[in-house]
Amino acid sequence: MIDRARTAARKGGYKNVEFRLGEIENLPVADACVDAVISNCVINLSPDKGRVFREAFRALKAGGRLLISDVVLSGELPPQVRDDLEQWAACVSGALPETEYLQLMREAGFSEVSVLARTDAGGQAGLPIRSLQVLAVKG
Numbered sequence: 001m002i003d004r005a006r007t008a009a010r011k012g013g014y015k016n017v018e019f020r021l022g023e024i025e026n027l028p029v030a031d032a033c034v035d036a037v038i039s040n041c042v043i044n045l046s047p048d049k050g051r052v053f054r055e056a057f058r059a060l061k062a063g064g065r066l067l068i069s070d071v072v073l074s075g076e077l078p079p080q081v082r083d084d085l086e087q088w089a090a091c092v093s094g095a096l097p098e099t100e101y102l103q104l105m106r107e108a109g110f111s112e113v114s115v116l117a118r119t120d121a122g123g124q125a126g127l128p129i130r131s132l133q134v135l136a137v138k139g
């Protein structure tokens with residue numbers, strides 16, 4: 001993935017981009033050095049979402065923004081789905097209830113946490129999951 005990204009950047013002539021391999025619980029960047037953190041459908045996969053938000057907070061400069069799109073729960077999952085690791089890998093059973101998810105962001109230090117959009121993502125299975133877009137600011 002990193003190789004493909006580097007190749008694409010080289011082909012496109014983009015000289016102001018850099019790709020680093022890392023984990024969202026241990027971002028490969030120094031403290032307070034980035035303006036924005038973006039993430040699409042990754043945090044639900046982490047077993048320690050609080051740590052992910054603390055890492056984003058650590059990496060951001062003061063005034064930096066965190067913009068996330070992720071899967072959260074809007075109700076309780078059936079036990080057979082909740083306990084299924086394949087459903088975790090499918091971005092379902094690792095999801096937290098929305099209120100808990102937003103609370104972890106606040107506990108990490110983010111002062112302004114705003115939900116920009118909520119979309120039902122339960123599909124035909126009728127699972128209580130939704131796609132959430134959230135903007136948070138390191139005040």
Ligand SMILES: C[S@@+](CC[C@H](N)C(=O)[O-])C[C@H]1O[C@@H](n2cnc3c(N)ncnc32)[C@H](O)[C@@H]1O
Binds near residue numbers: 022023025040045046
């Ligand atoms: C559903 S895909 C989303 C990929 C991409 N963000 C997108 O929007 O197309 C989830 C990705 O998260 C990565 N991932 C899962 N756990 C991770 C972690 N702890 N740290 C970094 N990446 C992780 C997986 O390897 C996978 O590429």
